[in-house]
Amino acid sequence: MTTTPFPPELLRDVEKRRTFAIISHPDAGKTTLTEKLLLFGGAIQLAGTVKARKSARHATSDWMEVEKQRGISVTSSVMQFEYQGHTINLLDTPGHEDFSEDTYRVLTAVDAAVMVIDAAKGVEAQTIKLLNVCRLRSTPIITFVNKLDREVREPFDLLAEIEDVLKITCAPVTWPLGMGKAFRGVYHLLQHQVLTFTPGEERRTDGEIIKGLDNPGLDARFPLEIGQLREDVELIDGASPPFDLDDFLAGQQTPVFFGSGINNFGVQEILQALLDWAPPPQVRDAGVRMVQPAEPAFSGFVFKIQANMDPKHRDRIAFFRICSGRYSSGMKVKHVRAGRDMKLANALTFMANERVIMEDGVAGDIIGIHNHGQLQIGDTLTEGENLGFKGIPYFSPELFRAARLRDPLKSKQLQKGLQELGEEGAIQVFELEGGQMLLGAVGVLQFEIVAQRLKDEYKVDAIFEPADIHTARWLTFPDDLTRRNFEREQALRLGKDVDGNPVYLATSRYNLEVTMEKWPKVAFHATREHG
């Protein structure tokens, strides 16, 4: 037997971590599933808590002004809970109106994702976008097909759509017995048993278990539905691949579960899959070398900044994913980009929906670090080594606005404000030829937040006007001559990001395709690493 180089206690704690996010299109049932997972995990006593938070109009002081006005959570939060000896970190991905670049960034900090599909609607737009982000890191995906208690689409049809649109192989693990009003439960294809369904929100256990597909008890109980299930299972055995852990971990195959979140049905199977199959924190690329999660030296990266938690103090919270070592309050760490030391004290963790001071954290855990703008998205903190974690990119914006001032005398402040907010990652800022500032976002709320922050923090009243831009691509050139020629020909479509990198601003998808075809040697990138 080989001996492990890692401290055994740390290794044990890391192995117990599961860090994941739920991805879905609005209304598929993410909030409901989050709540049920917390309920099963014992983190909340009663259903309704997360939902209440979603719809409540908060008035506490640590919500941003925009958040107060609109009653939504501007940035995602982290929920930690214990389940069967494991520590589970569930990172919320802002959906609805609060969809933003943060939603994408959260996915760079997880080790797995649960994809919720509305069984009546199938694969929807936002799910496609989020799955594409997961694909950048080959994140393993568990699929939950929700709302089986409603009139829904054929399960085979849904799987075919997931495979076609999302380009991921489906391995059904449970299969519905009836649907809609006649939804009777699911057959567990690996355990060879039927779990019966009874509607109701308050139960914490799945229904009765009936072993064996040939069990005559099933014919007696479900005479109308059992024939179809047996036919389906025969078809699955012939046509669908069995669940394969390696393919799942490589992000190529997704285990599929059917259920009804609101009825607590199928939720336990998802938790079990997270424990049994989802990976604990993995090795991460830190530029100069790969970092093992159970290495004793502390390291990690910032993946999200939440500003104005307390507007009076203008402080910001940097959400930091631990990648190795152990966090302890008061520890000294190196801020690699700035090249100086800082003390980590009073970091926050997020237990269900209250913030508490973090005592101890290992790889996979998320801590919130108070700071006044020193930390940016993508920053690495270590115990001395010059590491730089990769894979926390800027994403190509999907919405664009041109910034204009009400008071032209404030142009210096506008420039400074946008530069700083761009560096922080609140929005993307591009400067065009002639100095015009263009803002790019993936969610409209980002513009509102930036307008508000420009007003509060920089005393600038700016108007954002629609801009005729479809998408942006970062450019890299094979040589100087190509760069110069491209710049000359495409001057009108070129801009620079906050770090001075060249960006192509396409007016339409067609415009982008034509330009890419014309310049085969120029590389057009949809994401860019920070720093």
Ligand code: G4P
């Ligand atoms: P989201 O976070 O993905 O946006 O979805 P959310 O959980 O808020 O669910 C969206 C709607 O779907 C909610 O109904 C919710 O109750 C319902 N829902 C979630 N899971 C199931 C399910 O398994 N079966 C059925 N039939 N419905 C489900 P709503 O009418 O928008 O809200 P509410 O009136 O229930 O609060």
